Amino acid sequence: MNVYILRHASAGTRRDNPLIDVKRPLDKEGKQQCMLVGSYLNALKVQFDLIASSPLKRALQTASLVGTETGYDAKIQVTEALAPGATVSVFQQYIAGLGRYENVLIVGHNPNLPQFLGSLIVSPGRASIRMRKGAIARVDLTRRPGVLNWLVDPRILRGVYTNVTKRSRRKTSWK
Known part of the structure; x- marks a missing residue:
């Protein structure tokens, strides 16, 4: 399985109120970033079997725009395992269930997305x-x-x- 990990595109300034911040959409620059990423993946002839996203609006929009650009026509899988508060163990359990897919795009947030990436490439005590x-x-x-x-x-x-x-x-x- 190939896992492509993508941080959501630009969504402007973070809101102080978490209830409002959850609904923060992509800005103009973010939409352009999605088109660039999609074009880059098209140049590499990458097609996704599954696109999974955090439930937050900006991540869903990123997943949707990149998916549209790459010709993905299935439904985007929304999972709390990619939400900002998710843990590495929840993420790893989620990834373990995706073994039947060949190419998977994961769309999430900082600060946990880099930790998720690290958990995929580094075993405790060794790296390969x-x-x-x-x-x-x-x-x-x-x-x-x-x-x-x-x-x-x-x-x-x-x-x-x-x-x-x-x-x-x-x-x-x-x-």
């Missing part, structure tokens, strides 16, 4: 991350433990490069 030939990763060791900022596989670079070269020429008019 698969890197293909030519892959490159960036780890920030400013503080301990280190932070995996990104990991790029050559297949991703090939997909991005192909997409960029197709659109790199300026459109000109002969009028």
